[in-house]
Amino acid sequence: MASAKHELIAFIRELPDDLTWGEMKQEVLSYLQYVHHVRSLVERGERDIDEGRTMSHKCLKKKRGLG
Numbered sequence: 001m002a003s004a005k006h007e008l009i010a011f012i013r014e015l016p017d018d019l020t021w022g023e024m025k026q027e028v029l030s031y032l033q034y035v036h037h038v039r040s041l042v043e044r045g046e047r048d049i050d051e052g053r054t055m056s057h058k059c060l061k062k063k064r065g066l067g
Contacts, residue, residue, distance in 0.1 A: 007035075 002010070011031050015024060048054065061067040 008032075 008028070008031075012024075012028065015027055019027065055063075058067075
């Protein structure tokens with residue numbers, strides 16, 4: 001897996017070349033907030049699994065009224 005530094009550099013390279021410093025700052029801050037949010041969700045899911053808070057796909061569908 002790529003390091004956080006390499007992931008951020010790859011993100012920055014994808015930004016348009018004509019961004020102002022302020023626009024670039026906003027894009028980077030938004031990206032970092034998104035990454036933090038997603039990683040928090042993954043960590044929460046991993047804790048749920050470790051602590052036995054899981055259910056089968058079939059059970060979830062039934063609970064949601066989908067099958």
